[in-house]
Structures are given as structure tokens and as C-alpha cells.
Amino acid sequence: MIDYSAILNRYRPDEQELQKLKSISEYLTTRASEICRHKNIRADPVLVGSYAKGTNLKDGDLDLFIAFDRDYEEKIMEKLGLSIGHDLLPNGKEKYAEHPYVSGEIDGIKIDVVPCFKMEFGQKKISAVDRTLLHTRYVNEKLDGASKDQVRLLKVFMKSVGVYGAEARTYGFSGYLCELLIIRYGNFENVLRLFSTTRGRLKIDDDERFEDPMVLIDPVDPDRNVASAVSLESLSRMRIASKMFLDNPSESFFDLERKPIKPKYHDRGTCIRIYSIEKPDLTDDVLYPQIYKFKLALLRLMEEYNMEPVGSAIDVADRIYVLIETRKFISDSIRIHVGPPADTSNSIDFIKKWLTRERSRGPYLVGNRLYVDTVEERKTPEEIVLSNISKYSIGKNLDKLKNTIKVQKFEEIKGRIRVLDRFFSEEAFGGLNSLSA
Amino acid sequence: MIDYSAILNRYRPDEQELQKLKSISEYLTTRASEICRHKNIRADPVLVGSYAKGTNLKDGDLDLFIAFDRDYEEKIMEKLGLSIGHDLLPNGKEKYAEHPYVSGEIDGIKIDVVPCFKMEFGQKKISAVDRTLLHTRYVNEKLDGASKDQVRLLKVFMKSVGVYGAEARTYGFSGYLCELLIIRYGNFENVLRLFSTTRGRLKIDDDERFEDPMVLIDPVDPDRNVASAVSLESLSRMRIASKMFLDNPSESFFDLERKPIKPKYHDRGTCIRIYSIEKPDLTDDVLYPQIYKFKLALLRLMEEYNMEPVGSAIDVADRIYVLIETRKFISDSIRIHVGPPADTSNSIDFIKKWLTRERSRGPYLVGNRLYVDTVEERKTPEEIVLSNISKYSIGKNLDKLKNTIKVQKFEEIKGRIRVLDRFFSEEAFGGLNSLSA
Structure with missing residues (x-):
């Protein structure tokens, strides 16, 4: 039997960390609001991410969105966003994603302050910021404390298997996707059974608009596949890992400090x-x-x-x-030049052309087609x-x-x-x- | 302009050779009939081949069929056939095709004496021997002397190009096929135009029963494709040669004594x-x-x-x-063993099996499939x-x-x-x- 509570004790933030996150995030939102008021900036700070949803792992970070009114010019918005970021994080450094943002830390907690627009005018689609807020609300409504721990188990498992994270580095499962899976299937082991028993594309929601390997429609935005980033390989990896764990449960599947193995380098003749x-x-x-x-x-x-x-x-x-x-x-010494079929009018042109050129063999026929071999520089x-x-x-x-x-x-x-x-x-x-x- | 008469003078048998062929073939048929009568063998000698049709080239050979009644036992027929062959050709040697036969020569003319059955009882199909007789009659009816010379030109051209002969060595054009082509298209150059201008399968007769690259139905046997032996490559070769000749006519296309070229052996890096x-x-x-x-x-x-x-x-x-x-x-050092897809029940078995075996890498995933690399003996x-x-x-x-x-x-x-x-x-x-x- 797996001692899940021991695993949770190891990877869930402790009381002290939660207190620290709480006070820092309160400071960040309060201070950001102050700056906006003070400088007449029409923008609101919004705390997002797993801390806001109560599904964060130990030593997590904080993400603060600064959501600007859409009528700001982009350059202005970016400039103001950076200035707020530098104010909040005096030791912060600028990084670049969709827009530039400031990344820094307070008291050992990594913090990103990310400026963005509130709404996409002219689009009926919900904006990324609004959606993120709705996610936070949805998850908090649907999951109690015990279920949030099931999310944490799933995240740790996926991290250990190497499929956690929707970003381009991994093309795996986002935190929100983990949360939705626990909401749908109740607990960690049920989710693993889902992965271990299904075949082909994993269409949790059957929506023909999406052709991704895995499809789960966002409950707060029916036009979005939450699993769109999951690559076939991440899905397959998760399926194999789920089968292996259920076949032979082991706490090693939750060991994030596992030392990377040092494989033996050997001559493969390649x-x-x-x-x-x-x-x-x-x-x-x-x-x-x-x-x-x-x-x-x-x-x-x-x-x-x-x-x-x-x-x-x-x-x-x-x-x-x-x-x-x-x-x-x-590289190969011989290059085989593919000519026209014998029964076309340019077959003779091909032959005439090559008879004046350096070649190793040909023009010769294989079936109905002409070829010439030349010797190439390797x-x-x-x-x-x-x-x-x-x-x-x-x-x-x-x-x-x-x-x-x-x-x-x-x-x-x-x-x-x-x-x-x-x-x-x-x-x-x-x-x-x-x-x- | 090509001097066709010079080519014909070079490759058509001269008066002296024709006289010799005539007297030898008369001797062979007369003598074979005598033996049969004398020994009470129910069989008839039948002279076949290009000499019998008057389309033979210089230094050709003679083929004499000994056609036995079908009620002979096969072993007896073969034994009698060989004895007739040895009688006709005292210096002859036994060879083996469908049945054993005797091959020898008289006065410098190569002669094959081939025993066979007259009829295939129980089959409605015409027998090979009967058909051969009908071919001889048909060709002699349809072709005058000038046309027979056109056949000779076509044969010489095809020989020089390397596509003459229906046998397994060449899979090319038989003598009878050459004769039928001249009967259909009138003369040598018309036949070359046919080959140079057509594309795809050469269906001179459109008969869906035959899927060979070239189809020409035997006028004496509507169930037979005379061109069935012609391979795609022989057809293509003939097409290329026809295009080249018509593009730039040269008597070299009729030079059967052309010395084989001595190509330069060179290192192709292969x-x-x-x-x-x-x-x-x-x-x-x-x-x-x-x-x-x-x-x-x-x-x-x-x-x-x-x-x-x-x-x-x-x-x-x-x-x-x-x-x-x-x-x-x-050979390659690395062998890539293809395993099952990740989402099948035997994916775990594959992994377990390989974890106990020597391997260079894996089991690893590419897309949805598992693989293992092993190092092989080269x-x-x-x-x-x-x-x-x-x-x-x-x-x-x-x-x-x-x-x-x-x-x-x-x-x-x-x-x-x-x-x-x-x-x-x-x-x-x-x-x-x-x-x-």
C-alpha cells in the first residue's frame, strides 16, 4: 500500500509556507492597487495560479497578473506594466513572453508580475485573464481540501513521470487540467485508471472541433480544449506510467528528488x-x-x-x-538521378543530356524508368x-x-x-x- | 538515309545458305518419316521456326518437331524421340527443356530435334504443335518476300538493342511477334513509330484478359497473347531505341558484330x-x-x-x-526493435521483458509506440x-x-x-x- 499522506506531507506546502505566501500575495495585490490608484493607471492586479486555487505544491511560486483596460496602447501598457513590476520586485529582472514581464523574488518565493489586457474587444471570446479568474473560482467551488490533495498527488506523479506542464518544454498536462481530471474522476487512482485503460485519442469530451490527442472541454469556456497542449508522446508516457503504477504501486513514482540515472556511455557503432x-x-x-x-x-x-x-x-x-x-x-558515394519514364518524349533528352556529362553508370533502365548514377563528394x-x-x-x-x-x-x-x-x-x-x- | 538493302545483304541468308537449309531440312523430314514408318512409331516430323516462314536471318538454325500421338506414355515418347534425334544427328547431345531433346549440327547448321505430343486430349485449346504449324501457314500467307525482309530488319534491330527473343534469358520479342508486327504495320519504320509514340501498356489488341505490358492477340488462337513474354523493361528498351533511331537514324543500330564496350572499372565507393x-x-x-x-x-x-x-x-x-x-x-550496429503501442495491454509486458535483457537504449517512446535498441553483431x-x-x-x-x-x-x-x-x-x-x- 502506498502511504499517500506521507507523500502529501512531503510535497504539500506546510503551514509556515502557506502563511508566507498569504502575506506576500496580500502585499503584492495591495501594493499594485495602490500604485495604479496613485498613478491613475486603469489596471487591476489579479493573483492567479495554483496558490490561488489551493492546489499548489511545496516551494511553489506566485503569479500576479496586472490586467490593463484594453484602450491602452500596447507599448504604453508594456511600459507601465514593467514599472509596476519593478516597483513590486526591486530585485526583479525583465523577461519576455507574449509581453515583457518582471520576474523576481521576495523572501525566497519566486514571483512573476505579468502585464496583460483585460478584454479582447471585438471578440466574443472570453479573454485569457477573465478565463483564468473563472478557473480559480470554478476549482475552488468544485474541490474540497481532500480533493485538492488528490490534485497534488496527480501533479507529483506527473512531474516524476515528466509530463507535468503545458509549456513548450514539455507539451504535457497543465495544473488546471489536473484539477479538472480530479473534479471529473474523483481521485488520483481513478484518473490513473482512466489513462491505463483507454486506447487511441483520449476524448473525455467528444467534440469534433478538436483533433488533439486528448480533449477535455473547459467548463468555463466551451470553445477551448484544456488538453490542447498534451502531445501524443506525453499522453502515451502517462498511459504507460499509469499502467506500471497500477500493476506494481511504488512510492518511487512520487520521488521528485530521485537522482537522475547516470547511464553508461557506450559505443553503439553509430x-x-x-x-x-x-x-x-x-x-x-x-x-x-x-x-x-x-x-x-x-x-x-x-x-x-x-x-x-x-x-x-x-x-x-x-x-x-x-x-x-x-x-x-x-554520406553516400553514389547518387542515383531519377530520370523520366522511357515512354515519354523527354526520355531522349535525358539520355542526350547525360551522355555529355560525367557519370558513373547509365543512363540505364529499371522497369520503365531511366536512371543515371554519379559519384559524389562524401x-x-x-x-x-x-x-x-x-x-x-x-x-x-x-x-x-x-x-x-x-x-x-x-x-x-x-x-x-x-x-x-x-x-x-x-x-x-x-x-x-x-x-x- | 539508311541503306536497308546493304543491311539485308549482310544479315539475310545468301542463296548458298538457303540451298543448304533446304536440302538439310528435306533430309531431316524424309529421314524422320522413314524411321517412324520403319519402327512403327506413330509420330510426324514437322519443320518449324523462322526458316519455315522465310524470315530467318543468316547463320540461323533448324528446328524439327517430332509430334507423337497423345496415347504414348510420356517416358516411351521421350525415349523414342531421343532415339530418332540421335539417328538424325549422330553427333548430337541430349539437352533438357519440357522434354529431353537432341541438339547437334549438320554441315555447320545447328539443329534441334524436339519430341512432343500432337494434341492435348481433353483440352479444347489448340496444342502448341498445331499452333506452330498454323503460325507458319499464317505468316507465309500474309507476308510477301519484301515484307519478310522488313521482318528481318526488325529482328536485327531488336537483336542489336538486346530485346530479341521471348525466352527467359531476354523476356523480349519473339520472331512470330516480329512477323505479326510487320503484318499489322506494314514495314519496319512504321513499327518503330508505334513503339516511339505510344505510352503506358502497349495494347495493340484491347483484351482485358491479359495484363501484360504488351498485348497482341494471336490471329490463329484468340486465347493467346503473343506478346506475353515481353517484360516492361524490354518494352521500354525498345521504345527508347525506337525514339533514338527515329531521332537520329544510324546503321549502328543494325550492327550485330559491334564489339562489346570495355567500360572503365572504377571505385564507386560501394x-x-x-x-x-x-x-x-x-x-x-x-x-x-x-x-x-x-x-x-x-x-x-x-x-x-x-x-x-x-x-x-x-x-x-x-x-x-x-x-x-x-x-x-x-551491416548496422543498432537494431531497433519495434514494440507495441503504449495504449495496449501488452505495452507493460514489452517493458518488463526488455528490462531483464541486454539492450543499448530503451524501452523508449516515439509517438505512441515503444522501441528498444540493441547492439548487434555486424x-x-x-x-x-x-x-x-x-x-x-x-x-x-x-x-x-x-x-x-x-x-x-x-x-x-x-x-x-x-x-x-x-x-x-x-x-x-x-x-x-x-x-x-
């Missing part, structure tokens, strides 16, 4: 290259889509040159690291990347940093680096495989 | 292995399908091991040679072939000779060998490319 690029100072939601684009561009190049890519991994540390593994260490994967990456867009910010790309060869790396740890420990979900062994 | 196997004493029609099976088995093995086959060639000399070219010199193409060819059938006769398979590496070969000549000169049709250059 060509492993690690491409790193300078890391721009951006939030994950802006950065990660560009990292995925970078990885995709590298994989496409490897496909284009028939290098047979078989593995990849990414890591964000001092720089952005993308590992690409290919079966081949060097290239290493890194030569392919460095001479071709300019053709691919890898995102607004990374595009400007292509000249900072460096290449490391696996066989020349001494010591451990995290992207290799990730690559070699790649399992159905981080390190949990070993639990069932 | 792995070229030549597998040879003992050559059993069989006719081409029995042997070639088995050689194609052998080649196909080798190519399949290369595909199975992801060796990336890119070229092949065959040659029959002292042994049977099959050349296989692959991009890779050694094999050369020849190791793959020698340890796996037993799994494949390569034909009744070659199956028994698998233990005679030898392997040669391209890089170790000194001097020229014909299968390499073929491989490196592989062009849309043997050596004719250079004509248009």
Missing part, C-alpha cells in the same frame, strides 16, 4: 554528433519551439543526405545542445550541417545565432555531459523503468 | 560482391528463371539487413555469376549471404548447388570479367548510348 548553439535569453515557451525546429532541421538534413538518423536528444544548459545520431559516418554529418543549415529556418531568434553553432563528436568527449546522459538514459519515462525490474 | 554458383547443364529457359531467383534472393537478403542494394548484374559463363552492389560494407554482405541463403529457394536445380557458392570482392579482382563489364556498361541498351553522343 555516429553521434552534438550541435550546440548560443542560448538567447528567452522564456521556455519562446525558446523551446525554436529548439525543436533546430532539431527537426538537423534531422531533415540527415534524411536528405540518407545518413539514416536513428536517435536524438536535446538539452538546455550554458548553450543549447542538440544530439543527432546517424547510422552513417559519411561528406560528414557536420559538414552537411554547417554547409546547409542556412537553408532552414530554425526560429526568429536562433536564426540569428547560426554562426555560433559548434560541433562535438561523441568519441572525443571526455567526462559526462547532460545531453548524453539524456540520450543514453532515454526510456519510456525518465529512469522509472528500473522500478519494475 | 561494396561490390560477385557470387558465383556452379552452372548446371540446362537450357536457358530452365536455367534463367533460377538465376533471377538467385539474384532476387541476394537482393532480398541485402534489403533485410538494410545493406542498401543499389546495383546488380548477372552473367552465365563457366559458372553463374551474380553481382550485387550495396552502399554498405557492413556482418559483411558475404557473411549475410552464406549464413542465410539456405532460407531461400533459388530454384529446383540451383537449390542443390548452394554449397558451391563462392564470393569474389570487386576490390580484389585483377583483369576483366564479363559480369563486371556488364555492370559498368549498364545502359539503356547495350552500348548504343554512345551512338547519340
